[in-house]
Structures are given as structure tokens and as C-alpha cells.
Amino acid sequence: MLLLLLQFLQLSFILPMAMQTVYLKKHEGNAHNFVGTLSSAASAPWWSAFGSQSVHQGESCGQMKPFALELPNCIDQLAATKLSARGAEQVLGEGHTTQFTIFPDGCKMSDDAQKLQTTISLQSSLTDPHSRFEIGFSQPMLCAKYPYTDQFYGLFSAYAPQISGRIMLPLNMSSDDGPIYVNAKQYHGIIRRRQSRAKAVLDHKLTKRCKPYMHESRHLHAMRRPRGSGGRFLNTRSSINGNGKLGNEVHKTVGEQLQSSDSQSSEFLQSEVGTLNSSKETNGSSPNISGSEVTSMYSRGGLDSFSLNHLGSAVHSFANMIDGGRGMIIPPKWVAAAGNCYNLKV
Amino acid sequence: MMDNVGGSSSNIAENSGIIREQDRLLPIANVGKIMKQILPPNAKISKESKETMQECVSEFISFVTSEASEKCRKERRKTVNGDDICWALGSLGFDDYAEPLRRYLQRYREQELDRANNPPKRG
Numbered sequence: 001m002l003l004l005l006l007q008f009l010q011l012s013f014i015l016p017m018a019m020q021t022v023y024l025k026k027h028e029g030n031a032h033n034f035v036g037t038l039s040s041a042a043s044a045p046w047w048s049a050f051g052s053q054s055v056h057q058g059e060s061c062g063q064m065k066p067f068a069l070e071l072p073n074c075i076d077q078l079a080a081t082k083l084s085a086r087g088a089e090q091v092l093g094e095g096h097t098t099q100f101t102i103f104p105d106g107c108k109m110s111d112d113a114q115k116l117q118t119t120i121s122l123q124s125s126l127t128d129p130h131s132r133f134e135i136g137f138s139q140p141m142l143c144a145k146y147p148y149t150d151q152f153y154g155l156f157s158a159y160a161p162q163i164s165g166r167i168m169l170p171l172n173m174s175s176d177d178g179p180i181y182v183n184a185k186q187y188h189g190i191i192r193r194r195q196s197r198a199k200a201v202l203d204h205k206l207t208k209r210c211k212p213y214m215h216e217s218r219h220l221h222a223m224r225r226p227r228g229s230g231g232r233f234l235n236t237r238s239s240i241n242g243n244g245k246l247g248n249e250v251h252k253t254v255g256e257q258l259q260s261s262d263s264q265s266s267e268f269l270q271s272e273v274g275t276l277n278s279s280k281e282t283n284g285s286s287p288n289i290s291g292s293e294v295t296s297m298y299s300r301g302g303l304d305s306f307s308l309n310h311l312g313s314a315v316h317s318f319a320n321m322i323d324g325g326r327g328m329i330i331p332p333k334w335v336a337a338a339g340n341c342y343n344l345k346v
Numbered sequence: 347m348m349d350n351v352g353g354s355s356s357n358i359a360e361n362s363g364i365i366r367e368q369d370r371l372l373p374i375a376n377v378g379k380i381m382k383q384i385l386p387p388n389a390k391i392s393k394e395s396k397e398t399m400q401e402c403v404s405e406f407i408s409f410v411t412s413e414a415s416e417k418c419r420k421e422r423r424k425t426v427n428g429d430d431i432c433w434a435l436g437s438l439g440f441d442d443y444a445e446p447l448r449r450y451l452q453r454y455r456e457q458e459l460d461r462a463n464n465p466p467k468r469g
Contacts, residue, residue, distance in 0.1 A: 185439040189413050193405075196412065 371404045410434050428454075 166181040169190070182190060213219040226234045378396045385391070413434035414426050428451040435444040 183439045185437060186409075189409055189438055192412055192416070193409055196408075 371400045372407075374400055377403065410438065410440075413438055 167184045167187045168179045168181050169187070213222075228234045374393075374396050377400050378391060381391055381396065381399060382389070410431060411426065411434075414430040417430055417433065417437075418424070418426050432444050432448045432451065435441075435447060
């Protein structure tokens with residue numbers, strides 16, 4: 001458990017430094033982090049120094065406060081971190097003196113002169129020859145991160161708590177893609193909104209709309225209205241003569257429904273429009289149908305299509321409905337309506 | 347759309363304490379109209395685009411309103427007014443939007459004053 005939190009701390013500690021370098025270096029930083037975690041179990045000084053620095057950085061940013069509270073032991077080592085930083089600076093100052101004596105060994109490990117000097121100075125002060133031999137390959141990469149640490153720390157003090165106006169969101173709240181950097185001004189607002197949404201979900205206040213209607217009383221009224229053959233309402237004012245007018249009326253009804261219904265009903269309505277088009281194609285000229293306004297969309301869609309088509313084309317349009325709905329579950333009312341249609345024809 | 351005035355008691359009890367989707371999001375038709383204003387006349391907008399924009403604009407409204415509400419809470423005021431919204435936009439880094447909104451708010455208040463001083467004639 002503690003090792004996992006420490007890994008999170010190290011990941012958050014290294015990635016801001018990685019922003020200073022090239023993309024390839026970023027991958028190297030991640031690999032280094034993994035190796036560093038494994039090597040920290042072997043040697044205590046590396047582990048304590050590394051953890052302390054990450055906590056110190058967290059407090060400076062203000063974004064790692066939850067982790068800082070969860071790890072009170074590391075906070076006590078902040079003084080040790082400062083002492084080790086000063087020690088590193090002193091050793092860097094003495095680099096010219098010690099470089100000459102250890103030159104033969106350093107030549108084998110690093111290529112750049114800067115890395116050479118840094119590697120020699122850090123190795124001579126922090127590790128014994130015996131432990132250096134044990135760590136082996138991971139040693140230069142681990143040492144190479146410290147000059148970036150110094151540069152980063154200097155940059156940090158220059159720009160106060162914000163790094164070019166960006167703050168990293170906590171890892172446990174963000175997505176698995178990795179750390180997300182946001183505008184510093186919006187950080188607290190985003191955290192507050194996340195808590196509000198989480199609270200709404202926990203209280204089960206946010207429920208998806210599952211009713212095909214918005215108002216209960218209007219639904220009851222529509223159910224009580226008398227319906228004619230095909231399921232349309234009786235006693236409506238509009239009557240249609242030709243196919244052109246029928247098309248206009250259908251579009252008008254569709255438009256009105258789109259105004260009032262939500263996304264789920266709209267999706268259902270589009271499949272219904274396809275059904276009406278297919279019914280027009282099968283029948284050359286449709287009989288005289290009176291236009292009507294339907295509140296309950298399920299009953300209209302089911303009954304209207306089946307009454308207009310033959311038995312074979314009814315099956316075809318039914319398949320079209322399923323394809324148009326893209327695997328939508330047919331509501332029980334629709335199935336009952338279909339059953340009623342079959343009974344009527346028999 | 348107005349609420350159900352003559353609804354039964356069970357209907358009122360059923361809806362209390364529940365945030366329905368149509369209360370959480372803006373109406374999708376209004377969002378589509380606003381999106382259509384900026385596009386050429388023959389452009390078409392898919393329903394998925396409208397739904398995505400519905401989520402985005404609704405969350406943005408909650409985001410800005412939450413910032414303004416926090417300011418009112420600190421100052422122990424109960425009403426969030428237009429100035430608080432303009433301040434919230436500025437404090438969140440949307441300075442380019444805060445200034446046009448402040449001008450809009452000023453002209454809106456002038457219109458309200460004119461309407462109050464010169465009520466429309468009836469009869």
C-alpha cells in the first residue's frame with residue numbers, strides 16, 4: 001500500500017521535470033522511475049531522499065496536499081531534504097577538485113562532459129564503491145536526474161507556486177490516460193465541480209429519463225382519447241387529400257415532436273420516419289388518412305405501420321425498425337400492439 | 347415548458363428530490379438553433395453533435411455559476427447577480443468573454459430601465 005502511494009508520488013515528481021526535455025527523454029524518465037522504485041528497496045538513503053523531495057515539491061505546488069496528509073512521516077524529513085540539497089551544491093562546487101582523481105572510472109559510464117562531472121561528484125559523495133558496483137546500469141540514469149532537479153527547483157522558486165500557469169490535477173481523480181494539466185485559475189473550480197457531480201451520483205439524484213412522456217396528466221388524457229383504425233386519434237380538425245399534403249403534415253408533426261421530446265424519444269422518432277417512408281414506397285397511393293397529434297409515440301409507431309402494409313412487407317418494415325433502432329429493446333407495449341395487429345388480421 | 351399545475355400528489359411526490367435530465371441539460375432544440383446561427387444555411391448538424399454540445403454548455407454553466415456562488419457564499423449574500431457572473435468569468439481566466447458580457451449586461455439594464463419608465467400601452 002505504502003509502496004503504491006510512493007510510486008504515485010515519484011510519477012508525479014518526475015513528469016513535471018520531463019516537460020523540460022524532449023519527448024524521448026520523457027519515456028526515459030518513466031523507465032527511470034520504475035528502476036528507481038526497484039532500487040529504492042535495496043538502498044535506504046536513495047529511498048528516503050527521493051520520497052522527501054517529492055513531498056516537498058507537492059507542498060510547493062499545493063496540488064499534492066491529500067498525499068502529504070496521508071504520509072506524515074515524509075514531512076518530517078523536509079529538513080533532511082534541504083540539507084542534502086545543500087550538500088549536493090557544495091559537492092558541485094568542489095567538482096573541479098575531485099574530477100581529476102576519479103577521471104579513469106567516470107570515462108566508462110557517461111558520454112557528455114556535463115554528465116561526467118555530475119556523475120563523478122554525486123557518486124563520490126552519496127554512494128560507496130561497493131554499492132555503486134551493485135546498482136550498475138541504473139546508476140547513471142538515476143544521477144542524471146539531479147541536475148534537472150536543481151534547475152527545476154530554481155525555476156520553481158522564480159515563478160512561485162505556478163509553473164507557467166499550469167497545475168496538475170490529482171492522479172486518483174483524473175483518467176487513466178495520465179496527468180492532466182489545467183489552468184491554475186480553474187483548478188479549484190474543477191475540483192469543486194467534480195465533488196458536486198460525485199455527490200449527485202452518490203445521492204442518486206441524477207437519474208436518466210425513462211418515461212416516454214414528460215407530464216403524467218397529459219399522458220393519461222391521451223390514453224383516454226378515442227382512437228380510430230390504425231391507432232390515430234378521432235375528432236381531429238385537419239384532413240388530408242393528396243400525398244404531397246400528407247408529406248407536409250408528417251414533417252410538421254415530426255417537427256413538433258422534435259421540439260418537445262428528449263434525445264431518447266427523438267432517436268425513436270427517426271426510426272419511425274424511416275418506417276413511414278418504407279410504407280409509402282410499398283403502397284403506390286395511400287388511402288385517405290386523417291392527420292392527428294399523438295402524444296404516446298410507441299402506440300402510433302406500432303399500429304400505423306402494420307395497418308398500412310401487407311403481411312410480408314410488415315415483417316420487412318419490422319426488420320427495418322430493428323435495424324433503425326440499432327438494437328434497441330422493443331418496449332412491451334409495442335409487442336402487445338404487434339400482437340393485436342396479428343389478431344385483427346386473423 | 348410550464349410545469350404540471352393540476353398534477354396529482356403522487357406526481358409531485360414522485361418528482362421531488364430528483365434532478366431529471368431535462369432539468370440538468372438545456373433543451374436540445376434550443377442548442378441546435380444556437381449552433382445553426384453560426385453555420386451556413388445549408389449546413390446540417392447531427393444529433394450526436396447537439397447532444398455533445400448540450401453536455402458541454404450545461405457543464406460550463408454549472409462551472410461558472412459554481413464559482414460565482416462561492417463568491418456570494420463568502421460575502422454572505424444569497425442572490426447571484428450578473429456582476430458575480432462577470433467576475434467569475436474573469437477569475438476563471440475567461441477574460442475575453444467577461445468584457446463583452448459586461449457590456450451586454452449594461453445594455454440589458456438600460457433596456458430594463460426604459461421598459462420600466464415607459465410601460466407598453468394597453469387597450
